[in-house]
Amino acid sequence: MVVNVERPPAPQAHNRFEVGGVLLDRPFRIRRLGHFGVNVDRIDEGLHFYSDLLGFMISDEINFGARLTDEQRAALGPNASTTGYFTRFGTDHHAFVLFPRKIMGPAENDPITINQITWQVGSLAEVVAGSRFFEDQGIAVRRSGRDTPGSNWHTYPLDPDGHVNELYYGIEQVGWEGYSKPRTMYNRGFRERPPLPQISELDEVDAALSEGVDLESGFRASEKNPRTFDVDGILLARPFKIVRIGPVRIFVDDVQRSRAFYESVLGLSVSQTLTWNGHECVFMRVNTEHHSLALYPAALRERLGLSPHTTLMSFGVQLANYRQLRDAVGFLRERGVQVRELPPELSPGIDYSCLAIDPEGHAVQLYYYMQQLPPPTAPLSAPGAERIDAWPVTVDARPDTFLGEPYLGPWG
Numbered sequence: 029m030v031v032n033v034e035r036p037p038a039p040q041a042h043n044r045f046e047v048g049g050v051l052l053d054r055p056f057r058i059r060r061l062g063h064f065g066v067n068v069d070r071i072d073e074g075l076h077f078y079s080d081l082l083g084f085m086i087s088d089e090i091n092f093g094a095r096l097t098d099e100q101r102a103a104l105g106p107n108a109s110t111t112g113y114f115t116r117f118g119t120d121h122h123a124f125v126l127f128p129r130k131i132m133g134p135a136e137n138d139p140i141t142i143n144q145i146t147w148q149v150g151s152l153a154e155v156v157a158g159s160r161f162f163e164d165q166g167i168a169v170r171r172s173g174r175d176t177p178g179s180n181w182h183t184y185p186l187d188p189d190g191h192v193n194e195l196y197y198g199i200e201q202v203g204w205e206g207y208s209k210p211r212t213m214y215n216r217g218f219r220e221r222p223p224l225p226q227i228s229e230l231d232e233v234d235a236a237l238s239e240g241v242d243l244e245s246g247f248r249a250s251e252k253n254p255r256t257f258d259v260d261g262i263l264l265a266r267p268f269k270i271v272r273i274g275p276v277r278i279f280v281d282d283v284q285r286s287r288a289f290y291e292s293v294l295g296l297s298v299s300q301t302l303t304w305n306g307h308e309c310v311f312m313r314v315n316t317e318h319h320s321l322a323l324y325p326a327a328l329r330e331r332l333g334l335s336p337h338t339t340l341m342s343f344g345v346q347l348a349n350y351r352q353l354r355d356a357v358g359f360l361r362e363r364g365v366q367v368r369e370l371p372p373e374l375s376p377g378i379d380y381s382c383l384a385i386d387p388e389g390h391a392v393q394l395y396y397y398m399q400q401l402p403p404p405t406a407p408l409s410a411p412g413a414e415r416i417d418a419w420p421v422t423v424d425a426r427p428d429t430f431l432g433e434p435y436l437g438p439w440g
């Protein structure tokens with residue numbers, strides 16, 4: 029195996045965009061992987077796996093059946109599910125979505141069963157400027173706007189294989205009371221790139237209250253499984269807690285073509301490349317993590333014994349600690365889930381990890397540790413920093429500008 033650790037590319041001097049007074053190579057900066065999803069045929073089985081067993085809590089349901097014509101509904105067959113589920117593990121309205129394949133696609137024999145690979149940027153202005161940037165670059169954009177449920181403003185560029193990526197700002201935060209926004213507040217959805225500026229979420233909530241909307245009339249899930257596991261001092265329904273999502277690892281037709289897209293269009297950095305039995309694999313990050321996205325050649329899929337029905341190699345789910353990771357393996361196996369390994373050299377930056385296979389063959393990578401990359405050591409003194417009246421109008425980006433812990437949710 030050949031391993032190359034890569035340094036961040038030097039900033040380009042041309043086409044520099046101002047993002048909040050900082051000059052960047054594109055008009056947005058991805059801060060983290062925000063959410064992810066897959067399309068499946070057997071939604072109920074999928075929900076049991078992702079929600080009952082893994083612990084993603086349902087935050088909202090969406091019935092796509094209402095959008096279908098009678099003809100389309102008849103074509104689906106009598107038992108096809110038309111409901112999609114948004115799920116969360118923390119306060120973000122959704123971190124994982126499970127949608128019906130027969131409605132969302134893909135067609136039979138098309139292996140893009142990934143519903144979306146979704147990245148948080150820093151502001152609504154970055155989403156809007158990003159959608160224009162994609163257009164200018166000739167990148168296909170499925171749509172832009174603001175979806176409900178979830179309330180996040182977004183734009184959906186496609187990668188060279190057709191994987192749907194999403195940039196978003198301002199996803200709804202679910203509070204201690206556990207309610208998602210009521211459907212009566214969906215009137216602030218947008219089906220196109222929104223004009224700027226927009227009113228704040230607080231103003232939206234105030235408007236709903238003045239119209240008599242019951243803020244506790246939205247969806248609220250409760251845990252139906254008994255809470256019998258002492259998980260580091262808290263009684264939970266399973267012996268582990270998801271604390272983070274990612275990396276997403278995908279099989280692609282042309283690794284270099286995909287690398288160019290994620291590097292030059294979305295701005296991810298390559299942490300490492302490796303060649304395993306002649307196959308080149310690329311590991312990419314958006315913040316301090318070793319990788320949030322990994323690209324593997326499609327030819328590896330069969331060799332690794334992974335499901336040929338999907339281009340998803342695995343969806344990463346980080347558990348709170350090492351003991352919980354070990355306990356998760358036993359918990360899932362006892363409940364009939366196939367848990368298997370891959371050659372560890374294919375998962376650099378992560379020490380112990382395994383794959384839990386969902387009912388349709390998608391792999392969920394369970395792990396507890398990911399290597400965090402050290403910050404660059406450039407000197408911090410800036411010319412003119414000592415005199416506020418001499419501060420420049422714009423400044424150059426440092427390699428880690430806007431990185432570190434991101435702000436969650438909408439501003440105001």
Ligand SMILES: [Fe+2]
Nearest residue numbers: 063144146194
């Ligand atoms: Fe999304």
